[in-house]
Amino acid sequence: MTDTWRSGALVCAAVLQVLAGFVGGAGLWGESVGTVANSYPTLLLPAGAAFTIWSLIYAGFGALAIRQVVQRRRDVHRRTGWWLVAAGVLNATWILLFTNRLFLLAQLVIVGLLICLVCAALRLQPANGWADRLLLHIPVMVYLGWVAVATVAGAATTAAAFGAAPGITAAIVALALTGVGAALAVLRLPAVIGFAAAVCWALAWIAANTPTTWVQVTALAAIAAVALTAVIRIERRPNRSTIAWG
Template sequence: MTRSIALLCAAVLQVLAGIVGGAGLWGESVGVVANSYPTLLLPAGTAFTIWSLIYVGFGAMAIRQALQRNRDVHRRTGWWLVAAGVLNAAWILLFTNRLILLAQVVIVALLICLIAAALRLQPANGWADRLLLHIPVMIYLGWVGVATVAGAATTAAAFDAAPGNAAAIVLLALTGIAAALAVLRLPAVIGFAAAVCWALAWIAANTPTTWVRVTALIAIAVVTLTVLVRVQNGSAIAWG
């Protein structure tokens, strides 16, 4: 019961923090702060609409876990997801108050929690599990994975060390390789890959540098091809 209540509270906390961070009600808005440290890896503003999908998915997942709190998969993932929700809210408040380095530490911790939750998922028991557990977790993970890389560039820019063309290209290439390897290992890879490709596409759309854009598009292609390989092994595995 405690875990289920904590997860519901984390779902609400994220939404409230997102409203505060989006409107700049405590500090500045996330967009204003991000744009004040421009980098070649900053996604276009439209990319961040994915948070609405993440919050809806997380909320639905929290409600379902409250109704099925005795399932082993919820015990295995629940507290990691609670930590993820709290860390996301903390990141928003730190970032909007320009505590950039601390915010980057927090988003790395958030990524670790989501990886831990993803690795603890069990084979989906029908489409309800896919839609209300696997896909929400994996979309969240995919987005935060790329956001962590973009955040690292923003953190560097805050200390007057924004990555140049070569560094940005290397970071994007490594991100694509890491995402492709994750597709071969993680469950529900279509949700994960979709979020990764969404983030990379908006980086490509926003960057002023041709080769950074080309690298982002190549990374998308690599991730997509890896998903196709995984799907050939069975669509049920790919969806979770």
């Protein structure tokens, strides 16, 4: 019965995310996410095209949820399921808070979302073939990689909303720390490529959107650090496919 409740809750969380994303994107409850974010431009705001990754995240999360219904008794789903349910609920909550300009609450929620995704990622087990990689490991790791950078960008927006937008030095430090943190995470996480790709995607769109050369350079250096760390970790292990994809 517990497995049934968990798998059902995950499907509901997947649907809730999509509905909240639609509401937030269209500004049906409050303003749209884009309108609010652009009201407080910062040097760490990704260009609008970056947010197309949510389509991939939602599709992967939905596939993951459906597969867990079919395989609800697997230990890996028991280990990760409730953390992913919490992540889906927190993501939907963040959208509703952010679009109503409740920035401090929204920032606390996205930090909670990041924690839930880290816990889910660390509880993944070695994949049982490519189905596990495509329908569990990659969705979780891409989601985690994007939210890791979004948490930093959200903190900058929150600061800007209170009249303390980060200047050039603060933005450079934030990006450098993000790059270092993501590179260290690559050394620890069970599946490297999905996480690294999402982090690099987010950082690339920050570089594309910022008018400041040194912020661009720092973002590109962070991308290089994450990508190089991923390559080194994969190449130095005999089980390369497992390290790369889970």
